[in-house]
Amino acid sequence: MRGNKLTRATQEPAWVRYTLLTVGLGFLFFFLGLPLVAVFVEALAQGLPIYLEALKESETRSAIWLTIVIALAVLPFNILFGVAAAWAIAKFEFKGKSLLITLIDLPFAVSPVVAGLIFILMFGSQGYFGEWLAAKDVKIIFAVPGMILATLFITFPFIARELIPLMQSQGKDEEEAAISLGASGWQMFWRVTLPNIKWGLLYGVILSNARAMGEFGAVSVVSGHIRGETNTLPLHVEILYNEYNAIGAFAAASVLALLALVTLVAKTIVEWRMKAETDMLNAELPGEKTS
Amino acid sequence: MSIEIRNISKRFGNFVALDNINLDIPTGELVALLGPSGCGKTTLLRIIAGMETADQGEILFSGAEATHLHARERNVGFVFQHYALFRHMTVFENVAFGLRVKPRKERPSDAEIKRRVMELLGLVQLDWLADRYPSQLSGGQRQRIALARALAVEPKVLLLDEPFGALDTKVRKELRRWLRRLHDDMHISSVFVTHDQEEALEVADRVVVMNHGKIEQIGSPDEVYSSPASPFVYQFLGNVNVFHSRVQGGYAEVECREKPERATAFVRPHDIDITHSIAEGSLEATVQHVHPIGPVVRIELLHGRVIVEVELSRERHEALQLVVGQQVWFRPRQLRVFGADNQPAAASEKQAFLF
Numbered sequence: 117m118r119g120n121k122l123t124r125a126t127q128e129p130a131w132v133r134y135t136l137l138t139v140g141l142g143f144l145f146f147f148l149g150l151p152l153v154a155v156f157v158e159a160l161a162q163g164l165p166i167y168l169e170a171l172k173e174s175e176t177r178s179a180i181w182l183t184i185v186i187a188l189a190v191l192p193f194n195i196l197f198g199v200a201a202a203w204a205i206a207k208f209e210f211k212g213k214s215l216l217i218t219l220i221d222l223p224f225a226v227s228p229v230v231a232g233l234i235f236i237l238m239f240g241s242q243g244y245f246g247e248w249l250a251a252k253d254v255k256i257i258f259a260v261p262g263m264i265l266a267t268l269f270i271t272f273p274f275i276a277r278e279l280i281p282l283m284q285s286q287g288k289d290e291e292e293a294a295i296s297l298g299a300s301g302w303q304m305f306w307r308v309t310l311p312n313i314k315w316g317l318l319y320g321v322i323l324s325n326a327r328a329m330g331e332f333g334a335v336s337v338v339s340g341h342i343r344g345e346t347n348t349l350p351l352h353v354e355i356l357y358n359e360y361n362a363i364g365a366f367a368a369a370s371v372l373a374l375l376a377l378v379t380l381v382a383k384t385i386v387e388w389r390m391k392a393e394t395d396m397l398n399a400e401l402p403g404e405k406t407s
Numbered sequence: 408m409s410i411e412i413r414n415i416s417k418r419f420g421n422f423v424a425l426d427n428i429n430l431d432i433p434t435g436e437l438v439a440l441l442g443p444s445g446c447g448k449t450t451l452l453r454i455i456a457g458m459e460t461a462d463q464g465e466i467l468f469s470g471a472e473a474t475h476l477h478a479r480e481r482n483v484g485f486v487f488q489h490y491a492l493f494r495h496m497t498v499f500e501n502v503a504f505g506l507r508v509k510p511r512k513e514r515p516s517d518a519e520i521k522r523r524v525m526e527l528l529g530l531v532q533l534d535w536l537a538d539r540y541p542s543q544l545s546g547g548q549r550q551r552i553a554l555a556r557a558l559a560v561e562p563k564v565l566l567l568d569e570p571f572g573a574l575d576t577k578v579r580k581e582l583r584r585w586l587r588r589l590h591d592d593m594h595i596s597s598v599f600v601t602h603d604q605e606e607a608l609e610v611a612d613r614v615v616v617m618n619h620g621k622i623e624q625i626g627s628p629d630e631v632y633s634s635p636a637s638p639f640v641y642q643f644l645g646n647v648n649v650f651h652s653r654v655q656g657g658y659a660e661v662e663c664r665e666k667p668e669r670a671t672a673f674v675r676p677h678d679i680d681i682t683h684s685i686a687e688g689s690l691e692a693t694v695q696h697v698h699p700i701g702p703v704v705r706i707e708l709l710h711g712r713v714i715v716e717v718e719l720s721r722e723r724h725e726a727l728q729l730v731v732g733q734q735v736w737f738r739p740r741q742l743r744v745f746g747a748d749n750q751p752a753a754a755s756e757k758q759a760f761l762f
Contacts, residue, residue, distance in 0.1 A: 289491035292458055295478045296485040297505035297560055307508070311495040 155373050159366035170367035178344045179352035180371060182260070186335075186348060187328040189264045190271055194324050198275025199317070203309075205276075206283030207291070217280075220273050231269050232337025235262055258340030263348070266334040271327045275320030282316040315390040322386060326379040330372060408469045408482075408563035408596055409434045410455060415464035417450055417620075424450040425461070426620040432598060434469075437590045439611035440600045443643065447620040448600045449488075449568055455598065456566050457481045468564070481564075484557030488569040490549045492541035498552050499537040502527055505560035527555040530589075547578040554586075558593070565590070567599035571606060583610050604644045608632060616640050638745050641673045648674045648715050674739040676718040681706070681727060681737050689738035694729050708737060 127133075160167050170176065201220060205213060223231065237243050239256040249256060256262045290312065294304040310317075332350040339346040341355065349372050356365035410432040417425040424447045432438050440448040453459040455466060457478035465474040473481060492501050500507075502524045506515055515523065528534040531551040541549055550570065557565060570586065571579040587610050590597050601607050607614045608628040616623045616631055616639075624636040635641040642649070650672040682689065692708035692715060699705075704724040708715040717737060719727070729735065 289487050289489060290493055292478075293485065293487060293491040293493070293556075294504065294508070296456060296458070296481075296483060297508065297556070298479045299504070299508040300479070303508045307504070308493055 152373060155366055155369050158362060159370040161366075162363060166363060167367050167370075170364045171371070173364065175344045175347065176352060176356075176364065176368055179347045179349050179368065182263075182347065183329050183349040186260070186264055186267050187325055190267050190328050191321065191325065193268055194272055194275050195317070195321065197272050198279055198320055198324075199313075201276040202279030202283050202313075205280050206286075207288045220276050223270050223273050228266075228270055228331065228333030229337055232266050232334040235265055235269075235334075235338050239265075257338055258342065258346060260346065262338035263335050263346060266338045267328050267331055270331050270334050271324040274324035274327065275317065278316050278320035278323070279313055282313055286312055315386055315393060319383065319386045319390065322379055322383050326376065329375055410564060410596060410598070411467040411470070412451070412455070413465045413467065415451070415454060415461045415466070417447070417454065417459070417461050423620045425454070428464070428620075428622060430615060430622065430625070432596055434596055435594055437587070437597045437610065437612045438599075439607035439614045440598060440617060441602070441604060441607040441614050441643075442617035442623075443602060446617045448602075448617050451617075452566050452568055452598060452600050455564070456483050456485050458485075482560070482562055484560065484562030484565045486550075486553050486557050486565070486567040486570055488572055490541070490553040492549055492553060492556070494541055496540075497537065498528070498533070498539050498541070498544070499524055501541065501552060502556045502559050504556065523559065527559055530558075531555045546574050547582060550574065550582060551585075554589070563595060565593075565595050565597040567597065569601060570599055571603075572601075579606070586610060608644070616643065618643070635673075635743070638671060638673065641743065641745075646676050646716060646718075648676065648679070650674070650713070672739075672742050672744045674742040676705070676716040677703075678741040679715070679717045679737050679739050681708075681717060681719065681729070681735050683727070683735060685736050686738060689736040692735055692737055694731050694733045694735060697724075697729055697731060699724075708735070710737075 128136075159170075201216070204210070205217060236257055239245055239249060239262060241250060241257070243257075254261075256265070290308050291304055294308045299307065330350060331348075332354075335348055336351055336354075339348070339351060341347060341351060343355070347355065349368055353365050353368045353372070356368060410430075412428055412430040412432075415425055415428040416423075426447075428447075428451060440451060442448045450459060454461050457473075457476060457480075461474070465472060467473060468476075468481070493504065496504070503520050506520045506523065509515075525534055525537070528537055531554060533548055533551055533555070536544065536548065536552075541552070544552065554567075554570075567586075571582055574582065583606060586597075586599075599610070608631075611628060613625065614628055614631045615625050618639050624631050624640045626634075626636075631640060632644050635644060641647050685691075690710055692710040694706060695709045695714065696707040697704060698707075699721070702721060703718045704721060706717040706719060706724075706729060708717060715737065
């Protein structure tokens with residue numbers, strides 16, 4: 117009896133609970149669930165064969181391919197920069213550290229279109245390095261290198277942001293222990309640091325990869341929209357849609373949606389692994405047994 | 408291997424962590440760096456290990472300059488306060504680490520590594536835990552694994568940072584004794600940092616008492632305890648009654664000099680005797696509290712407005728039969744007076760009777 121009353125005392129009335137649930141789930145359905153379903157429904161509106169046909173179109177295929185190429189090209193730089201920046205910030209004290217942390221967040225704060233324009237300003241034909249590049253016959257703007265640069269700018273904070281708090285919480289004791297045991301810098305990194313941050317790193321990679329594949333604004337500015345050459349999937353979706361090719365647009369969009377779903381699953385698995393690992397590390401100590 | 412520390416200074420911003428430290432640690436000695444937190448003891452240990460660089464001064468290992476040697480070249484075993492075991496490696500791999508990262512020419516074979524690691528795990532009596540992960544061990548077990556790991560590379564010097572700080576009292580006592588034995592068996596020089604005076608006095612051959620980045624006293628455990636060189640050492644090592652005295656006038660007067668001058672007398676609680684009748688050089692007081700604590704009985708006396716702590720053996724207390732509120736006389740058997748300049752003043756035997 118008393119227990120029952122206590123429970124009731126700490127609970128909201130039924131109507132409050134159901135209202136909150138309805139509002140929350142309703143919002144999720146209309147803004148996340150429905151659009152996702154709509155993409156696939158529209159893409160498959162005229163049947164699977166037509167859908168597959170739309171995907172087989174050479175321009176769509178090259179857009180998918182370019183999206184993957186850019187994501188893969190950006191990845192090693194992001195890993196390198198992310199680990200290096202997180203390492204510097206988490207394990208060393210230096211002047212301008214807070215400035216560096218702020219700079220890392222810059223791409224989050226700047227509009228992607230502005231980011232794209234910066235590259236035009238630097239490497240475009242009227243830009244600072246424009247003439248020099250033209251003389252050397254190097255194409256950056258309206259070509260794949262420019263798109264890689266723009267994507268890099270947009271995605272570089274993800275890994276560093278993920279690793280900084282993780283590495284800060286781990287401290288540098290283990291690294292110092294490795295050095296005092298005679299390990300070289302590389303041995304310390306590969307045998308001690310990397311295994312400790314691997315799940316956080318993977319998480320950051322997944323996030324930055326998702327962003328790299330989905331980026332529209334910055335890439336749109338530098339791409340020039342040359343069909344079959346500098347069109348990534350998001351750009352291609354827009355072009356097809358503007359041409360009233362609904363099936364083609366939604367078919368391409370469905371590929372992006374699928375990529376998002378895969379990312380979501382991968383992210384969940386990694387999150388789950390990270391949690392399992394932290395739980396294990398924080399496990400309660402068994403009783404002292406010394407003899 | 409002997410360690411010589413010459414004129415070492417270190418600052419962090421405006422904070423002076425170490426101020427011109429000089430210290431010799433002969434081969435085979437077990438030395439404790441003792442002091443309150445922030446006194447620079449851990450910084451000194453890290454400078455010896457090469458994990459921190461001194462602003463000034465030099466470190467010599469066996470007489471040879473080692474100030475500029477990298478931490479990995481110093482052949483020093485370091486045991487961290489929070490163990491710093493590699494969390495993703497098994498106990499076996501933790502201990503094997505130092506052997507596995509050796510350059511290929513010096514690296515022992517896998518079979519040899521296995522033999523050495525199991526031998527070390529046997530030494531710390533934890534060979535049955537070889538396949539566990541650090542998170543599955545208790546604090547005391549982690550500490551011993553950390554020691555085994557440090558010993559695997561056969562260091563000439565073992566440095567331990569608050570080795571027993573995070574353990575409970577019983578485990579701490581066992582590990583202390585065990586560390587002492589281990590040190591004697593291995594024939595190496597060991598330095599450990601602690602803020603626990605009991606630990607330092609019990610384990611070490613020599614105690615270095617530090618405060619505010621300076622060495623206050625270096626001596627055997629007996630020396631630092633029974634003849635402290637400064638008021639700080641007196642107060643840091645064990646309980647002490649402090650009598651702020653003027654050389655003339657007032658109670659607890661210390662009349663060892665002619666000119667009236669500020670002075671402070673230090674008396675250990677167990678160096679005070681209580682009697683029922685007045686005796687030469689004794690002071691009057693009332694009994695405030697009687698606490699039997701284990702083998703001793705702690706008595707609080709009120710002398711004027713000053714509380715005086717006295718420790719009596721149980722036998723002595725039985726004989727005296729003290730009751731709260733009782734009028735008694737107390738007399739320090741031994742005391743030490745420091746002048747205003749914190750320098751010991753005059754001979755102490757004399758002062759004892761000049762209250």
